[in-house]
């Protein structure tokens with residue numbers, strides 16, 4: 001079937017395009033992007049006046065929890081949350097049970113996604129066997145099975161030699177190594193950012209330095225190995241400084257930041273709401289300003305949700321005992337639109353670049369642009385649509401969002417994957 005998206009404001013950072021255009025999809029391909037296209041016979045026409053039309057958004061850092069933690073999320077529910085949030089593709093982390101450290105688990109995730117998923121799913125393979133940080137995983141086997149990157153996300157790699165070897169081996173397969181930068185000794189079982197608020201609230205703090213010493217170490221290791229380092233969820237001003245300096249010297253490094261580290265501060269922890277407990281922790285305004293500036297300057301490449309769903313009973317405990325993580329797939333776009341784009345801190349082009357061409361390039365996956373001939377993955381956003389976040393309406397099984405009840409503007413209204421409409425007006429379309 002052909003789909004003609006008519007009269008939208010098309011933002012395609014890959015071609016530096018921000019203009020009124022018509023977009024024609026046929027089968028699973030983009031066939032034309034022009035000022036005025038006449039609908040072919042039988043085409044479905046989607047009027048898009050006043051809407052933003054972008055390449056399908058790619059979230060390069062999510063936790064789908066399957067296999068092993070299906071009470072928190074499944075590939076079926078997580079990909080529906082992605083579609084509802086305007087994402088046409090996600091890369092899912094390896095901290096499942098069993099860990100995604102073998103070809104069989106990577107194959108299972110891909111197969112399950114094909115059968116039950118509604119968006120593209122790219123598995124990330126584990127960096128070390130069992131995420132134990134002791135012995136590197138069979139990276140060649142993971143690459144052959146279809147892993148798009150390797151990472152021990154959630155389990156910082158404390159052994160520098162293991163990280164060095166991972167960068168060296170992954171380089172042979174041109175895979176990025178996604179590093180969760182956290183020195184667990186310095187983090188010292190902290191619960192929130194270490195600062196004035198952690199002192200007032202009486203919650204043990206995690207210093208910014210716990211992230212920054214690992215960023216520094218990994219940049220040094222990327223430099224000596226020539227491997228491709230990708231820094232997950234960068235959250236501090238010091239990390240941004242180190243990243244910028246390394247990039248200027250030509251170190252092969254890319255980085256992502258989450259919507260919550262771009263838009264929320266540690267003041268939210270005052271509620272003792274366990275959905276504010278996240279790793280890395282929410283930071284004070286000066287750190288937030290630094291990551292926003294780095295994203296706007298292109299020093300941080302990608303926006304990634306780090307969607308980390310947990311079951312209600314996991315989070316419904318004292319702050320100390322709650323697991324780290326918040327969901328993000330279904331609120332990422334309106335949060336960034338409301339807090340950054342509408343107030344003029346970030347342009348549409350900058351934000352969409354960080355959700356499309358950049359993650360597609362980092363992970364070497366299809367999409368990320370609207371050039372004819374490419375995959376028909378498209379997202380449509382209504383910049384004027386305002387809605388209150390209601391976690392009870394999420395497709396995700398995780399309700400752990402501190403945004404419940406908050407009014408946000410700029411919601412995705414259609415998600416198209418491979419020429420198939422998988423979400424319209426916020427509702428996932430089942431066929």
Ligand SMILES: NC(=O)N[C@@H](CC(=O)O)C(=O)O
Pocket residue numbers: 063095153154155180277278279280306308309324325326
């Ligand atoms: N980001 C989070 O707060 N949680 C992640 C793992 C992790 O990175 O700690 C999770 O898997 O729940």
